[in-house]
Amino acid sequence: MTTSPHPPLLSPGYRSTVLRAPRQQPILLAPSLSELTGPVLGEGPVVAGDADLSVDGSGEAQGQRIVVHGQVRDAGGRPVADQLVEVWQANAAGRYLHKWDRHDAPLDPHFTGLGRTVTDGQGHYRFVTVKPGAYPWGNHPNAWRPAHIHFSLFGRAFTQRLVTQMYFPDDPLFAYDPIYNSVPEFARDRLVSQFDLSATVESWALGYRFDIVLSGNSATPMETS
Amino acid sequence: MSAGPTPSQTVGPYLSIGLTWAEGPYVVAEDAPGAVWLHGRIRDGAGEPLPDALVETWQADPQGRFHTPGFRGFGRCGTDDDGRWAIRTVKPGPVEGQAPHLVVSVFARGLLHRVVTRLYFADEAEANGGDKVLATVPPERRHTLLAERDDEGYRFDIRLQGDDETVFFDL
Numbered sequence: 001m002t003t004s005p006h007p008p009l010l011s012p013g014y015r016s017t018v019l020r021a022p023r024q025q026p027i028l029l030a031p032s033l034s035e036l037t038g039p040v041l042g043e044g045p046v047v048a049g050d051a052d053l054s055v056d057g058s059g060e061a062q063g064q065r066i067v068v069h070g071q072v073r074d075a076g077g078r079p080v081a082d083q084l085v086e087v088w089q090a091n092a093a094g095r096y097l098h099k100w101d102r103h104d105a106p107l108d109p110h111f112t113g114l115g116r117t118v119t120d121g122q123g124h125y126r127f128v129t130v131k132p133g134a135y136p137w138g139n140h141p142n143a144w145r146p147a148h149i150h151f152s153l154f155g156r157a158f159t160q161r162l163v164t165q166m167y168f169p170d171d172p173l174f175a176y177d178p179i180y181n182s183v184p185e186f187a188r189d190r191l192v193s194q195f196d197l198s199a200t201v202e203s204w205a206l207g208y209r210f211d212i213v214l215s216g217n218s219a220t221p222m223e224t225s
Numbered sequence: 226m227s228a229g230p231t232p233s234q235t236v237g238p239y240l241s242i243g244l245t246w247a248e249g250p251y252v253v254a255e256d257a258p259g260a261v262w263l264h265g266r267i268r269d270g271a272g273e274p275l276p277d278a279l280v281e282t283w284q285a286d287p288q289g290r291f292h293t294p295g296f297r298g299f300g301r302c303g304t305d306d307d308g309r310w311a312i313r314t315v316k317p318g319p320v321e322g323q324a325p326h327l328v329v330s331v332f333a334r335g336l337l338h339r340v341v342t343r344l345y346f347a348d349e350a351e352a353n354g355g356d357k358v359l360a361t362v363p364p365e366r367r368h369t370l371l372a373e374r375d376d377e378g379y380r381f382d383i384r385l386q387g388d389d390e391t392v393f394f395d396l
């Protein structure tokens with residue numbers, strides 16, 4: 001028997017779950033071909049330059065430049081190749097480019113916070129960005145989210161779809177964050193990237209490694225003829 | 226870093242930065258034979274609409290086949306300020322003897338993991354009656370999985386919690 005690494009939907013410390021988490025037990029579904037296949041998005045939505053968030057057409061973003069890379073694998077350890085990876089994040093000051101973000105921190109004219117890329121044949125991805133700042137939120141008094149990057153992955157099947165958040169090592173805010181702590185304790189460190197000297201680029205950017213393992217089965221890969 | 230599956234986390238309130246895709250709602254072109262809008266509203270346990278949610282759909286083509294060249298099969302639409310979403314697609318064919326259906330993921334601030342449901346078509350009563358997945362759903366809750374014909378296409382509201390809570394599945 002395996003224990004789920006995923007957070008319970010109802011995690012009252014994260015207040016927004018209270019009215020949004022379903023209260024009925026989900027019904028167990030034996031996956032059919034509908035669930036064991038999934039979209040092959042590949043390069044479709046990706047535009048040149050999408051993997052580098054640290055520059056736009058007219059200049060460089062403020063902040064600590066970083067390289068974030070890793071390998072995407074399925075539960076059997078097989079690399080998930082040629083699949084879309086989407087990321088979004090706050091800027092170095094902890095502000096999102098979003099109409100609802102009213103945090104009193106500066107926007108950055110050269111930073112949108114959106115990135116996209118596709119895994120290579122071995123399931124590897126790589127982004128260049130700036131380290132996001134921590135930011136306050138209204139969940140409880142003096143609440144701050146630890147610095148994080150949002151990740152979205154498809155895998156090879158509907159069952160494998162994952163949206164998660166990548167954190168940075170040794171963040172002192174972990175102890176106070178109900179979203180990070182909603183994850184069962186044994187699996188929390190899977191959300192924390194590691195400093196990676198081998199991915200660090202001399203005189204240019206710090207490297208962080210974040211490997212991702214997708215749960216869920218897929219059908220035998222089908223050829224599209 | 227430990228091996229083992231990576232835990233899910235919420236998309237948070239700013240999901241539209243990363244998950245908006247201009248082509249997302251258009252699974253098929255406007256002039257595709259059988260093109261129809263699937264649409265609805267997402268509400269929470271207090272009946273309030275969710276302006277920060279996202280619906281994704283995956284489906285077979287009208288012949289019940291997946292990965293047909295030229296047919297993306299995947300739809301994505303964020304909700305607007307009234308919690309409304311809409312995806313233009315075609316009704317799928319039967320898959321492995323099941324009634325026509327789409328598989329649906331819902332993401333939102335406050336959902337630490339996506340929730341998964343299925344969209345069936347109310348006007349496929351005979352096929353629905355023989356569907357092995359619908360058969361596992363208590364009869365009094367099945368209607369939450371049925372999209373109803375309306376002027377715009379088919380309406381499929383999603384209620385995350387409370388009376389008439391949508392049936393969600395555990396994969």
Ligand SMILES: [Fe+2]
Pocket residue numbers: 090145148150237
């Ligand atoms: Fe965030």
